[in-house]
Amino acid sequence: MSENLTENARNDEIRVHIDQTPYHSPSPTTGAALYALAHIHEGHELFREVTGDHEDEFVPNNGNEIRLKQDEHFHSAKDRKFKIIVNLEEKVVDKRVLTFRGVVKLAYPHVQDGPDVIYTVTFKKAVGPEREGTLDEGQSVEIKNGTIFNVRRTDRS
Structure with missing residues (x-):
């Protein structure tokens, strides 16, 4: 029975990849939730990968709503100058x-x-x-x- 509950919970979530590791997250979510989900260290930032000749999108570590897409990719990097x-x-x-x-x-x-x-x-x-x-x-x-x-x-x- 707990297996069915786990499976149902995952059906309401979207799989995303952060630093090439798959995670399950509700959508919409927040930047703060994504940082916590992937244990992004202080002094690092999270970026949403975009297609084409554009810079990846910075994801602020706050409560602003973020809508996720299935199998979307994110990556972290040290704060930059x-x-x-x-x-x-x-x-x-x-x-x-x-x-x-x-x-x-x-x-x-x-x-x-x-x-x-x-x-x-x-x-x-x-x-x-x-x-x-x-x-x-x-x-x-x-x-x-x-x-x-x-x-x-x-x-x-």
Whole structure:
């Protein structure tokens, strides 16, 4: 009887491959659940393999919903460093997602903020769906090697 229960549970799950090992997971699931399922170590990231001439899709370790396909493949890799351009200067960062404040600090690391200081942040060549645009206070953007930021500081005084 327990064999039938196990078989029924597997019928409601989808087989996926993480680092070439098969696992069974419900779909939809979350990134956090996939990291836990495959015991992805801290300091490693998970990627969904894609077809064609595209970079594999980063899977964040969070509670966002992910819909799986039967026999889909994922792989893990160590966190990487990203070379980006901020105000025409190359910077190396180790975070895949940068916040508005983080980008401002990269552009102006030693400048004190005041009540009359306004920053404008624009970006190009980021990870889609918004590959370029404006980053506002409280927002963040997923980057890749070669992402370009332009940060302007304005004093209203």
